[in-house]
Amino acid sequence: MRGTVARGDQTAANTHLDGQRTPGRDRARRVAYTVLRAVAQRDSYANLLLPRVLTEQGLSGRDAALATELTYGTLRNQGTYDAILDTCVDRSLRSVDDEVLPLLRLGAHQLLAMAVPAHIAVSATVNVARRIVGQQRARFVNAVLRRVGARDREAWLAILAPDHSRDPVAGLALRHSHPEWIVSALAEALGEQTDTPTDLTETRHLLTAHNERPLVSLLAKPGRATVSELVAEGAHPGRYSPYAAELNEGDPARMELVRQGHAAVQDEASQLVALALGRVPLHGRDQRWLDVCSGPGGKAALLANLAGQSSARLLAAEVRPGRAGLVAEALRGTVADAGRVVVADGTRPPWQAGAFDRVLVDAPCTGLGALRRRPEARWRRAPESLADLVPLQIDLLDQAVAAARPGGVVAYVTCSPHRAETTEVVAAVEARRGDIERLPAVDHILSVVSHTPPSEDEPTHHAVQPRHTEQAQALTGLAAGSHGEFAQFWPHRHGTDAIFLALLRRRE
């Protein structure tokens, strides 16, 4: 299974990007610098900006691959590089301005993680510096990078990383380039102790997985596209979700089915939690579905198309009007026109209590489960954000349960494995209300995984046929919570984002 075995370091992954200096490679370095600077100065998102800059600069093939590796690799390893750079500048790294700092990080990545000869890594980066920040600052970049290149990554880590037996969290944080608070939170979610001398083996595997390039997962929207059609466009079938395909390389936005809105980029764990909600057996009415926090509309699109196949309807709510617009876009062309969007605050809902049969709360969260795909996110979040997020998550889930009819089902989902945002939120809402029954989330996910989707002309999504059980067997290690009643996906175990699911039934 991909993602289970942690790869030692990033160096081996990049040997194909040889270190010649050609005009294309130099442009790739400038593209990476443009994105890194925008991330540092304007809080831009690399995954949104990079494709735009690549298109603007007309980069494709190996040069685009180099720009992508330089951008993502530098952002992922930023913590490690900053610690090394800090010892290579005469003053504090904090005093280096945000036009020059991305150049130093970019150079450090080529020197310490890529198979680029040191003299090319330095001269090519200094060349970019000269064009953008001027001769004087380029000389500074040159001097610092020469010091960085004096040792390889392991030699630097041997000097800088705290002794593992003394401070395992700080050691892992430096070696794998994560803030310490995130390492501690992830270790706790994995059930590993951080307050006693320990090797934190699984935490290390998870951090390693965060620094590897994930494959692009695609969703064939139910009733609108099939996995076979995505395969015909160059993808291969996904591992678990009956609607998933994966793309090894290439830009998914260029695929015909994606351009037409019949398919979309979506992690397999995200698909499975939405499918699990859509498939939980219900007694009685099953017509009204609600997605409380729907922007930008990934799960809403899946659910609305499922709903449309069984004459149910989805209401997709989103508090931010701009994001509600994205949801409307994602719902365009839904089977049986089964999706509607409303701008609404899920903590003060405009809908009637008890009106819905199935409810999804995909709550705003720290996003610690998607660190593979959003390489800058680990440096943006602070533990203090939990003080705002957790009360909001509790209110949203409380109101979501109130929105469900007695016997209706609620899925509480986060893209974070942090306990404060997952099991503890469910427990807090249960303590507030007396009408919640926990359903076995893993069983419902496995039942989704072991079934084949209906063919296009099948009238209802409930009519499913058994699929191979291999996929279900590969999904071990999913159970979370004191009795294993919740599901927690993990990048290093399942090759997916770390998505959490609690399935709750409102008691009759």
Ligand SMILES: C[S@@+](CC[C@H](N)C(=O)[O-])C[C@H]1O[C@@H](n2cnc3c(N)ncnc32)[C@H](O)[C@@H]1O
């Ligand atoms: C994790 S994202 C949802 C992702 C989405 N389900 C998808 O699959 O594409 C959380 C969303 O909740 C929205 N949100 C935050 N607070 C909200 C509130 N009080 N009511 C409704 N939506 C809210 C955010 O703007 C954000 O778009």
